[in-house]
Amino acid sequence: MRKLLLGIVVAFGIYACGGGNQSAGGGATEQTQETKQEAKAGSSGEIVIEDTLSWIGPEGVPVKSVELGPLNQELAKKGAELFKLKCTACHKIDQRYVGPALKGVTKRRNPAWIMNQILVPDYMIEHDPITHKLLEEYLAKMTFQNVTEEDARALLEYFRWIDEKGTEP
Amino acid sequence: MRELLKKFAYVGTALVLVGVAVNSCQKQATKSGISADVAKQVYVPPGEYDEFYAFLSGGYNGQIDVVGLPSGRLLQIVPVFSVDPHNGYGFDEETKAMLMTSHGFIPWDDSHHPELSQTDGVPDGRWVFINANNTTRMARVDLRTFETVEILEIPLSGGNHASTFVTQNTEYVTAATRFAVPIPQKDIPIDVKNFQGTLTFIKVNNDPNYEGNDRMEIAFQILVPGYDYDLAHCGKGPSHGWCFFTSYNTEQASTLLEINASQKDKDYIAAVNWKVAEKCIADGKYKEVPVTYYHNYYDDKTHMAYSKVEKSVKVIDPKDCPGLIYFLPTPKSPHGVDVDPTGEYIVAGGKLATVLPIHSFSKMIKAIENKEFAGEDHGIPVLKYEAINYCEVPKPCLGPLHNEFDGRGYVYTSCFISSEVIKTDLKTCKVVDRIPTYYSVGHLMIPGGDSRKPWGKYVLPMNKITKDRFLPTGPELAHAAQLIDITGEKMRMLLDFPTMGEPHYAQALPADLIMDKVWKVYPLEENKHPYATLSEEDAKVVRKGNVVHVYMTAIRSHFVPDNIEGIRVGDTVYFHVTNLEQDWDIPHGFAIYGAHTSNILIMPGQTKTIQWIPKHPGVYPFYCTDFCSALHQEMQGYVRVSPRGAKTQLRWRGGGSDWKTG
Numbered sequence: 001m002r003k004l005l006l007g008i009v010v011a012f013g014i015y016a017c018g019g020g021n022q023s024a025g026g027g028a029t030e031q032t033q034e035t036k037q038e039a040k041a042g043s044s045g046e047i048v049i050e051d052t053l054s055w056i057g058p059e060g061v062p063v064k065s066v067e068l069g070p071l072n073q074e075l076a077k078k079g080a081e082l083f084k085l086k087c088t089a090c091h092k093i094d095q096r097y098v099g100p101a102l103k104g105v106t107k108r109r110n111p112a113w114i115m116n117q118i119l120v121p122d123y124m125i126e127h128d129p130i131t132h133k134l135l136e137e138y139l140a141k142m143t144f145q146n147v148t149e150e151d152a153r154a155l156l157e158y159f160r161w162i163d164e165k166g167t168e169p
Numbered sequence: 170m171r172e173l174l175k176k177f178a179y180v181g182t183a184l185v186l187v188g189v190a191v192n193s194c195q196k197q198a199t200k201s202g203i204s205a206d207v208a209k210q211v212y213v214p215p216g217e218y219d220e221f222y223a224f225l226s227g228g229y230n231g232q233i234d235v236v237g238l239p240s241g242r243l244l245q246i247v248p249v250f251s252v253d254p255h256n257g258y259g260f261d262e263e264t265k266a267m268l269m270t271s272h273g274f275i276p277w278d279d280s281h282h283p284e285l286s287q288t289d290g291v292p293d294g295r296w297v298f299i300n301a302n303n304t305t306r307m308a309r310v311d312l313r314t315f316e317t318v319e320i321l322e323i324p325l326s327g328g329n330h331a332s333t334f335v336t337q338n339t340e341y342v343t344a345a346t347r348f349a350v351p352i353p354q355k356d357i358p359i360d361v362k363n364f365q366g367t368l369t370f371i372k373v374n375n376d377p378n379y380e381g382n383d384r385m386e387i388a389f390q391i392l393v394p395g396y397d398y399d400l401a402h403c404g405k406g407p408s409h410g411w412c413f414f415t416s417y418n419t420e421q422a423s424t425l426l427e428i429n430a431s432q433k434d435k436d437y438i439a440a441v442n443w444k445v446a447e448k449c450i451a452d453g454k455y456k457e458v459p460v461t462y463y464h465n466y467y468d469d470k471t472h473m474a475y476s477k478v479e480k481s482v483k484v485i486d487p488k489d490c491p492g493l494i495y496f497l498p499t500p501k502s503p504h505g506v507d508v509d510p511t512g513e514y515i516v517a518g519g520k521l522a523t524v525l526p527i528h529s530f531s532k533m534i535k536a537i538e539n540k541e542f543a544g545e546d547h548g549i550p551v552l553k554y555e556a557i558n559y560c561e562v563p564k565p566c567l568g569p570l571h572n573e574f575d576g577r578g579y580v581y582t583s584c585f586i587s588s589e590v591i592k593t594d595l596k597t598c599k600v601v602d603r604i605p606t607y608y609s610v611g612h613l614m615i616p617g618g619d620s621r622k623p624w625g626k627y628v629l630p631m632n633k634i635t636k637d638r639f640l641p642t643g644p645e646l647a648h649a650a651q652l653i654d655i656t657g658e659k660m661r662m663l664l665d666f667p668t669m670g671e672p673h674y675a676q677a678l679p680a681d682l683i684m685d686k687v688w689k690v691y692p693l694e695e696n697k698h699p700y701a702t703l704s705e706e707d708a709k710v711v712r713k714g715n716v717v718h719v720y721m722t723a724i725r726s727h728f729v730p731d732n733i734e735g736i737r738v739g740d741t742v743y744f745h746v747t748n749l750e751q752d753w754d755i756p757h758g759f760a761i762y763g764a765h766t767s768n769i770l771i772m773p774g775q776t777k778t779i780q781w782i783p784k785h786p787g788v789y790p791f792y793c794t795d796f797c798s799a800l801h802q803e804m805q806g807y808v809r810v811s812p813r814g815a816k817t818q819l820r821w822r823g824g825g826s827d828w829k830t831g
Contacts, residue, residue, distance in 0.1 A: 086693065088706065089722060089729075095825075097825060098727070139799050146692060146773075
């Protein structure tokens with residue numbers, strides 16, 4: 001755990017040096033450097049990615065924490081529709097496809113991590129060591145699918161439903 | 170004496186060029202006459218943005234180049250009147266209709282004069298219009314997508330050159346006949362004296378809430394004598410309500426115009442009061458002329474172009490509509506006609522004249538009120554030259570063509586023959602500065618330089634001849650533009666850059682009027698394409714007789730389906746590919762072996778269709794042409810083609826699924 005924290009701190013340090021420029025107009029050279037350094041942190045093999053339910057996201061993520069209420073079937077249904085339209089080209093529930101199988105994702109990952117993964121995948125690749133490690137394994141970048149925070153919350157509810165009930169909502 | 174000095178100047182230039190050949194170390198500095206410190210005025214560091222978007226016409230390539238200024242970097246090429254293998258425009262099934270005309274499918278044209286839409290006389294960043302000179306059309310490009318969304322054929326015209334110039338609030342866009350022709354067309358002997366011209370006003374639907382792209386229609390056409398109508402600009406401020414068209418060949422020569430159309434000392438600027446035209450239309454003083462022309466437009470939701478075939482047009486004969494049109498005598502075969510930001514000065518490019526004529530709008534109105542006519546031409550009143558002319562700038566340069574304004578009281582004129590841009594004080598009619606261009610400048614452009622509020626920082630001459638400016642590329646050289654700083658008393662040359670095709674005119678405006686409105690994707694939820702496949706599980710192959718529709722999806726980095734069997738020689742196959750990405754700048758491409766079309770580039774959330782007619786049995790690969798991810802090379806598939814009449818089962822698979830059948 002100490003090493004995980006160290007990794008994150010290193011990433012932050014570099015992020016600050018890069019000027020924190022997220023805009024498309026940001027300096028290309030700086031960003032490349034950042035990515036290289038991140039890769040180093042990510043590939044050190046010291047990060048325990050299973051231990052992410054207590055995940056604290058990097059500063060720039062849009063979702064800091066999620067209040068999970070009781071399961072909401074309507075929301076889960078909306079999430080199921082969105083999943084079909086925007087996610088199924090790369091993710092299946094039961095098996096690895098372009099990206100990981102999503103069954104059990106709410107048991108493996110913090111809900112805020114899941115929503116940020118959907119909302120700011122590029123930022124997560126750069127600043128979240130877990131995401132970076134996943135990229136090394138799957139070699140395909142998680143893509144932004146033009147979803148709102150509300151949509152991402154519905155998707156999260158869909159994954160919760162699957163994991164709790166074992167059926168489609 | 171003046172001429173003598175000029176000769177010395179030319180000899181001096183020649184000596185400088187000899188010097189260049191001898192001492193190549195000094196080449197750059199000597200040739201352009203610039204100092205090294207200009208670099209920082211045009212240097213845009215990596216990752217930073219240009220200050221202006223510029224839209225340069227592509228001339229004989231039928232396109233529009235989008236260039237960033239001051240860097241001169243090419244940002245995009247927008248196909249308008251020409252098919253484009255780069256993205257499939259005009260090759261794919263969706264956009265073929267954009268290039269339909271009453272003469273059938275026309276895959277090419279000659280695009281000349283882009284014009285930005287304006288609100289209150291200022292470019293507003295919504296659209297750019299452009300004309301097709303050859304098979305008379307005009308187009309509208311949407312600056313949210315940088316795609317051609319509407320093309321309107323102009324009937325009763327031969328060569329749409331004096332186009333596309335807008336009125337102050339984009340109420341209308343102009344078109345006009347460059348070549349006089351029989352109107353309506355008929356089989357008669359070639360004699361221009363029996364031909365006519367038309368000046369066309371295209372009404373634009375400016376309603377911001379209107380979602381369709383069928384925004385343009387021909388409001389009316391004005392029948393005019395059979396001269397060549399060359400260029401136009403519309404009034405602004407006090408002259409709002411008027412448009413001005415230059416003419417040449419008032420001699421009405423039918424052959425060897427080079428000599429025969431240059432006999433008269435003066436031709437005309439036609440001044441048209443379009444508010445009077447509106448009244449005449451309302452009063453029924455027009456004829457409905459039966460004629461067929463196409464109106465094509467692209468639907469952002471179905472991702473498909475549609476053609477409406479129009480069957481008639483309203484034509485006004487000036488005889489029936491007094492006050493509609495006046496001729497302003499103007500020396501000599503004038504080319505450009507440009508109205509200054511105040512709306513008062515009308516500056517002509519007196520192409521073959523030894524003076525630069527500047528007319529006064531207020532004098533023109535007085536002359537009309539006082540009936541100061543020199544006579545009539547084909548029933549159209551001709552105003553007295555002295556009564557409308559503000560001044561003649563004496564001996565400005567050789568071959569003045571076009572004028573743009575800086576908003577500070579100066580007009581900048583391109584001089585083709587003497588290869589220079591001159592700066593003239595509009596009030597005093599004195600040339601105050603001149604700078605050479607390399608070489609033979611045609612049009613020139615100041616951002617907003619034909620509007621009420623120019624962003625008068627640079628002038629961009631676009632040159633017809635490039636010669637020794639860049640590394641040689643065989644007999645054909647790219648045309649070139651130069652960027653000139655006009656913020657000081659003296660013009661300063663900043664930059665040279667090659668341009669694509671032949672830019673005839675350009676427009677530019679500050680980047681922030683466009684960049685925040687640009688679409689990044691086509692939202693999948695709004696995709697109403699009839700052959701869209703919005704989820705991999707809906708991908709399928711459907712046979713209808715000899716026609717096969719493939720409903721295909723693409724995402725990084727696989728197609729579904731990626732294996733198809735049961736296609737036969739004699740089939741026509743349509744691949745309807747939907748890009749399921751919703752991430753900016755992730756197009757996928759699609760190309761298949763032996764296709765007689767082009768590749769297609771499908772933007773995120775978009776559906777595009779390409780036709781394929783396999784000729785021989787075999788197994789043919791298809792693949793993604795746009796490098797999309799680390800696994801792009803894996804983004805491929807196969808189609809099995811059996812002989813004509815074979816019983817091979819139609820089946821497909823992909824995305825990890827087993828074979829499926831229809």
